[in-house]
Amino acid sequence: MGEAMISAQFLRHVANCMELTGHPAAGLLDGIGVGRELLDDPDGMIPLASFLAFFEQAANLVRNPHFGLHAGRLAGSDSLGPLSFLFLSAPTLRQAFLSFTRYLSAMQQASTNQFVDGPGGATFSYGVLDQSLPHRRQDAEYSLGAMFSLARQFTGGEIELREVRFEHERVGDYARYREYFGCDVFFEQDCNAFSIDAHYLDLPGRVLSSSLHPILEDHLRRKAGDPGGLTYADRVTAYIAARPLDDPPSIADAAAHLGLSVPTLGRRLRAAGTTWRELLHEHRMVAAARLLRDSRRSISAIALAVGFSESASFIRSFSRHFGQSPHRFRITPPR
Template sequence: MTRSGVGSDSQQPHTGVLAAAASGLTEFIEKKGGDPDRVLGRSGINPETLSQPTLSISLPSYCHALEEAARQSGCDNFGLLYGQQFKPKALGLLGYIGLCSPTLELALINFARAFPLHQLDSNIRLVDLGHSYRFDYQIRHGAILARRQDAELTMGMATNLIRHVLGNHWAPHAVYFEHPRPEDWQEHSRLFDAPIYFEQSCNSLVIPKRDLQRDMPDSDPLLLRVMQDSLLQINSAGRSQQLTIADATRGQVRQMLLAGEPPLERVAEQLGLAPWSLQRRLRDEGVGFSQLVEDVRREMATHYLRLPKLSISELSFLLGYSEISAFSRAFRRWFGVSPRQWRQQADQKPMHADDIES
């Protein structure tokens, strides 16, 4: 077993996601009929970075590359399929932290604990439900809207850590996704071999504890500590970029819209701020809270309207409107046409990379 990328590159500032998360990406894009150079170029990723698993990739660029690969290759389930073939070793430090753990249960626990160091601006939790664990994953970067491909990839990565020990026949109890149900959703059910639920509050796997009482075949306590220490060293180099308070607020607003109009007080609480402090800091960045909520809704509306299977009524719910009429009035104020007319016009013209939110 090698140490997979531990070296001088680990001293570079880590600002997004480690390049190990894109292992084999160019080959997989080619396999699905896409052009890797075009995908990476439009996403602002230097191809040479992908050959160094401990270098850092901007998280918005990474998510954009996955969405762009799906669009350009015509493979709508690109992230799903990429994740299903993604073996734990390919994840570099994070993968080996799982593989070197003593038991499968500890592998899952260590994997969840290490994930926030592997990928920043993300929320990862392992929730103890008694007879099961729920592995939650959610991007918290406020500048990232289109993230379906990343979510399906990540659920596949976590599933494969368990299947590495229990075999490809193993299936989670259930799988949850934030995004709306895609057209070819039956493929999700087939590959996970489990009930799939869309438009949920978080991306999650529900994993029965009884399935986790197995020793890891490659357990190595010394190498586990080396991997954990190396990941800590990468992060101790510091971050050259921090999320702005506006981006952090956008991320919270997007998560809360399913429950209706997001209140300022609740958003501030989630960010660890007093409401007046949040308002002041947003003003310092040139935006008010109400305008920010409207901007998020407008961005999400144009994104979801490009999903042909999503009805206008379902879309209005995703944006936190209690009535379709309220959404329609807001949309006409933004664009001067109804949501249905906008969708028809968008269908009649090709989509460019700049149309995808990153």
């Protein structure tokens, strides 16, 4: 598998936000080998690792631990390239989230995002899948902040969030998070996500004509080179990632979500070279690796958090999966 890439247009917004603080971005851009002309190229792509590193370095340079939230607050119709326009031209807020999550992969690889719509409300979740990429806090806070900003623009400011969850530990002032999102914010959680009440989902857009939406969908579908959308293995992985680690879904839950029978889902996963058990195990191991690297939880607490009843079986499973014990992984995580 090649190096994960992301649209250079995403970096353009972050670089512009940095320069609004009075700090030129040229030095950091040179450091990751990106010229200004690439930022303006609608088809330009850069390594995801470079984007994440730039974000963290920019936060340090401007001395703002909340730089990701700052960039999210400033997100607008041109911040995420055609994805911003796709979101803002949707006929309803529900469709805005569904379309965005369907086509993010056209502009950012090695990431997961999902919109789970239930009777009482909905949850949008986002995360970088590659555990070898260590610089992810600013990106996570920006991604949720930008989606909240787009949703507020879409609804004319009517939307309020129920709660926000982040994978990482809190850094900086909690009041800044509370003030921006207007709700409780939790840290060291299973995923980066926010939840909204159901009555907001049918609100119409107030920014762009919905006649643009199918045109933008077609553009992003062709850009992704995937007229049929995600594979079933991709959809199952995203579905698992959006559920609580300590209450994982069953294969019956996933099959019902995808509109399939359990045997049919099993056959389609085997055709893709995997199984339900393998996908669920991979998710638990990836989550455990993240918690070992990014939190101070004990190994026994992490074992419980990812669904193991006791530490010994977790240590054996983790050691087989990664070739080293959880303790050794925490000391020297793979690069």
